Amino acid sequence: MRTIAEINEKITSQRAVVLTVEELKARVAEIGVAKAAKEVDVVTTGTFEPMESSGAIINLGHTDPPIKIRRCWLDGVPAYSGFGAVDLYIGASCPADAIDGEEIKERGGGHVIEDLIAGKAVQLRAQGQVTDCYPRATFETTIMRETINQFYLFNPRNLYQNFIVGVNGGDRPLFTYLGPLQPRLGNAVYSNPGAISPLLNDPNLEVVGIGTRIFLGGGIGYVAWEGTQHFPLQKRLANDTPIGPSATLALIGDAKHMDARWVRGCYFKSYGPSLMLGVGVPIPVLSEKVVEHCAVLDKDLVAPIVDFSIPRRVRPTFGLVSYAQLKSGRVTIEGKTVRVAPLASLYLSRQVALELKNWIEAGTFTLTEPVSPVPMERSFIPQDRWTEF
Template sequence: MRTIAEINDKITRKSAVVLTVEELKARVAAVGVTKAAKEVDVITTGTFEPMESSGAIINLGHTDPPIKIRRCWLDGVQAYSGFGAVDLYLGASCSVDSIDGEEVKERGGGHVIEDLIAGKPIHVRAVGQVTDCYPRATFETTITRDTINQFYLFNPRNLYQNFIVGVNGGDRPLFTYLGPLQPRLGNAVYSNPGAISPLLNDPELQLVGIGTRIFLGGGIGYVAWEGTQHFPLQKRLPNRTPIGPSATLALIGDAKQMDARWVRGCYFKSYGPSLMMGVGVPLPVLNESVIEHCAVQDKDLVAPIVDFSIPRRVRPTFGLVSYAQLKSGRIAIENRNVRVAPLASLFLSRKVASELKQWIEAGKFTLTEPVASIPMERSFLPQDRWLDF
């Protein structure tokens, strides 16, 4: 029906028809797949959720005399410095070591990234390896995003295609990457926003590939590679959506263009820091099958209920539950009525899709042809050689 070039021509002429994925689902319900496919050019999806496998590449610029940094802290958070002399990688989930000898638990790399994006000053303390090329031994300064060279996010694993529902069947509270789980099935937490989530609307990644332009943290980003723990061979329903954690993407984007509204440091009690991010993916309507996939509803999507009280890699489950049930606020587990809440912000996920729609309608954001597909045959390799707990 269409090519990306044809859609981009309409975008530049500000004549493209763009709907958020929720608007598209409503349109399909009203007029059907075929008519919707003729009307719509682009569908925007979005999510705003914790993405702890994220971080920032930072180049400080050379000092005089030069320093070869081998240990470095940004506002007390240690950054990796084992490559170029003044190149750093700041992980979102790295904790503050200490401030004046006192451990600071509720701040980490995600908060420093957020502050840098917001233009706030960040204290730098560095220790160097003294060589003939780099004679300086130590360095302290204050930086902002405007006083450093490169500052871009490179996130090894974002945009899980699907995820799990966490519960706790044990007898004590558990503090997890999904937040606190109360004992004896006291609550349940899910992460993925369901039918508005980007990759559940492109289940076989036919529209998203390496080089796809996206909304990343309020700026423009790109799909860089498959994400870590990419597992597209997960079991799937007849609608081709996975029943649990599946495909993931690695993302990259210029943090100097980003907006701190969409990149926020966060902290999980007794677990550690992370990063909440807004990510939006535009889906070009190239044919009717795009509309068919994007018409999927929460009742047609499922996730496994996983018991975190068993401290093993493979935990027992209480079966599958639909996202429609999850979003009702209550699910049934072993004849119990369990309250449930999302970790992702459904409100801000919708706002991401809406803002991306506005960018496209204004002609500020065009689509890209992927330069390569995301592999869909990757298996998941656990470390089972060492069985000692």
């Protein structure tokens, strides 16, 4: 029906018809897939959820005399320094070390990244490997977004295409990456926003690929590669959507142009720090099939209910549940009514899609052709070696 070049011409002249994915679903219900496909040019999706496999590359610039950093802390959070002399990588889920014997509670790399994006000062402490060309042994300073060179997010695994629902069938509380799970099926937590989630609306990754321009943390980012733990061969329903964790994407974007509203450090009690991140993906309407996929509803998407009380890689499940049931706030597990809460912010996920829509309508955000498709034949290799507990 259309090409991305044709859609971009309409975007730059502010003639493109852009709907959020929720608006598109409502429009399809009114006029059907075929008419909606003729009417709409771009569909915007969004999510705002914890994405702990995220981090930032930072280049400090050289000191005088120069230093070859080999150990480094940003506000007490260790940063990896095993490559260029003043290049650093800080992981969102890395916890802060104790300073002078005093523990820094509930703070990690995600909070440092948020502070730098917000324009706040961050303390840097570095130890160097002394060489003839890098004679300096230590360095301490305060850095800000404006006083460093490159500062960009490079996230190995974001945008899970579906995920799990966590419950606890045991006798004690569990503290997990989904938050606290109460014993004896006291609660259930899910993290994917369901029918508004980016990759559930392009289940076979037919329009989203390597090089796709996206909304990342309030700035512009790109799909850099397949994400770690990318598992597109997950079992799928007849509508092509996976029944559990499936495809993932690696994302990259200039953090100097991001907004701390969409990049927030967070902390899970007795688990550790993470990063709440807003990501929006535009889906160009290139065919009726694109609209058919984007019309999927929460009642037609499912996730597995997983029991975290079993300390194994493969945990037992209580079957599948639809996102419509999850969003009702209650599910029934083995005859028991269990209260449910989302880990993703459904409100902010909608706001991401709306913000991206506004950018496209204003002509300030155009679409890109993928330079390569994301592989859809990756298997998942576990490390099943027996170890002593």
